Amino acid sequence: MKDRDFGFATRTVHAGSRPDPTTGARALPIYQTTSYVFEDTESAAAYFNLQEYGNTYSRIMNPTVAAFEERVANLEGGVGAVAFASGLAAQSAVLFTLLRPGDHVVTSSALYGGTVTQFKHVLGKLSVKLDFVDPDDMDAWRAAISPDTKLLFAETIGNPGGNILDIEAIAKLAHDHDCPFMVDNTFATPYLCRPLDWGADIVVHSATKFLGGHGTSLGGVVVDRGDFDWSNGRFPVVADPSPAYHGLQFHETFGVYGFLMKLRTETLRDLGAAMSPFNAFLLAQGIETLPLRMRQHVANAQVVAEFLSAQPGVVKVAHPGLATSIYRPLVEKYLPEGTGAVFCFDLPGGRQAGSSFIEALTLFSHLANVGDAKSLVIHPASTTHRQLSDEELARAGIATGTIRLSIGIEDSNDLIWDLQQGLDACESNS
Numbered sequence: 001m002k003d004r005d006f007g008f009a010t011r012t013v014h015a016g017s018r019p020d021p022t023t024g025a026r027a028l029p030i031y032q033t034t035s036y037v038f039e040d041t042e043s044a045a046a047y048f049n050l051q052e053y054g055n056t057y058s059r060i061m062n063p064t065v066a067a068f069e070e071r072v073a074n075l076e077g078g079v080g081a082v083a084f085a086s087g088l089a090a091q092s093a094v095l096f097t098l099l100r101p102g103d104h105v106v107t108s109s110a111l112y113g114g115t116v117t118q119f120k121h122v123l124g125k126l127s128v129k130l131d132f133v134d135p136d137d138m139d140a141w142r143a144a145i146s147p148d149t150k151l152l153f154a155e156t157i158g159n160p161g162g163n164i165l166d167i168e169a170i171a172k173l174a175h176d177h178d179c180p181f182m183v184d185n186t187f188a189t190p191y192l193c194r195p196l197d198w199g200a201d202i203v204v205h206s207a208t209k210f211l212g213g214h215g216t217s218l219g220g221v222v223v224d225r226g227d228f229d230w231s232n233g234r235f236p237v238v239a240d241p242s243p244a245y246h247g248l249q250f251h252e253t254f255g256v257y258g259f260l261m262k263l264r265t266e267t268l269r270d271l272g273a274a275m276s277p278f279n280a281f282l283l284a285q286g287i288e289t290l291p292l293r294m295r296q297h298v299a300n301a302q303v304v305a306e307f308l309s310a311q312p313g314v315v316k317v318a319h320p321g322l323a324t325s326i327y328r329p330l331v332e333k334y335l336p337e338g339t340g341a342v343f344c345f346d347l348p349g350g351r352q353a354g355s356s357f358i359e360a361l362t363l364f365s366h367l368a369n370v371g372d373a374k375s376l377v378i379h380p381a382s383t384t385h386r387q388l389s390d391e392e393l394a395r396a397g398i399a400t401g402t403i404r405l406s407i408g409i410e411d412s413n414d415l416i417w418d419l420q421q422g423l424d425a426c427e428s429n430s
């Protein structure tokens with residue numbers, strides 16, 4: 001495929017895979033193998049020295065997983081990608097690659113709950129310091145940065161308030177301090193926003209969600225833009241001779257691929273959270289319909305958000321696509337095609353209303369996931385955030401009557417019919 005910049009939809013179908021040269025198979029083959037035969041001892045040695053790039057063992061690389069990685073890297077506009085067994089595995093691999101005891105991370109406070117736990121407890125145990133800041137407050141980001149800061153982190157669309165990140169401004173701040181900026185782009189997907197185009201250095205995904213799109217497979221992926229200067233004196237972990245790889249200097253040796261090579265051949269090799277070839281197949285196939293699905297997800301979510309905000313029994317709809325949203329200017333800049341399909345709204349009747357609402361729904365599935373083709377619902381106060389007091393909930397931006405929706409690709413009038421059943425149940429129970 002030369003001499004043409006193919007469009008996004010074309011690349012979702014073709015990037016990373018071509019007809020299998022040995023069998024002619026048109027679909028992506030599932031290379032369900034742990035290991036690969038070497039041609040001879042010399043080429044085996046070259047692979048293990050990283051003098052040649054080739055398959056050795058599927059904990060480090062696999063051809064089906066490689067097709068998935070190349071597809072995501074292409075769509076996000078990165079130089080490459082490394083896949084992991086889950087989104088949290090992908091994030092932790094970046095943290096383990098970059099951070100040492102005494103280092104400091106500044107992160108948005110509007111995050112997926114599992115990420116908050118990972119950051120607080122795993123990083124805390126490793127003596128990495130952490131500051132959570134309001135993602136909308138540039139002064140707070142600036143004030144939190146210290147000489148030890150080695151990473152800034154946030155989500156494109158934050159949880160549960162639907163905050164839209166000013167990616168360009170935070171990337172600039174990070175670079176003014178010789179620090180990389182990592183963005184979790186799970187809720188937006190590269191169809192709606194490409195953070196690397198706005199200056200972010202690293203993108204992570206829970207591919208479990210919209211990329212796969214059908215709630216079948218866990219997966220995560222890290223994409224690198226490739227031009228952060230790891231040799232700026234602040235990242236000896238990437239630039240200096242590595243004791244875990246016979247003194248190899250990853251940045252000097254591999255240039256724009258230095259960080260990803262380190263992430264793959266050391267961190268993935270040593271932590272072992274590899275993506276399975278079967279999951280890579282399902283996730284790569286899911287991406288083939290990403291533009292079609294995202295258009296329907298976004299359109300349905302908009303209709304549902306507008307319906308909910310017109311209901312007297314609903315107090316707040318935190319959907320950044322609404323005309324009343326304070327995020328309008330940022331939406332127009334970063335997410336002109338839509339703000340995704342996951343958002344929260346509040347029922348005034350607290351925990352009791354939340355339960356009544358969820359019990360009455362028949363089409364929405366009550367479960368702890370997002371980004372499925374099927375519509376999903378959860379009441380955080382009685383499930384994911386059950387351990388928190390009302391006060392702690394409020395600090396996390398969650399009310400006792402907050403409901404989170406992940407809008408699927410069904411007919412939107414059926415979704416509204418179902419939500420009306422929930423609202424009627426709150427009414428009759430209050």
Ligand SMILES: *Cc1c(COP(=O)(O)O)cnc(C)c1O
Nearest residue numbers: 086087088089112186206208219
């Ligand atoms: C689900 C999710 C994660 C974690 O991904 P897993 O694949 O469940 O490990 C991280 N960030 C966001 C925004 C998510 O929705």
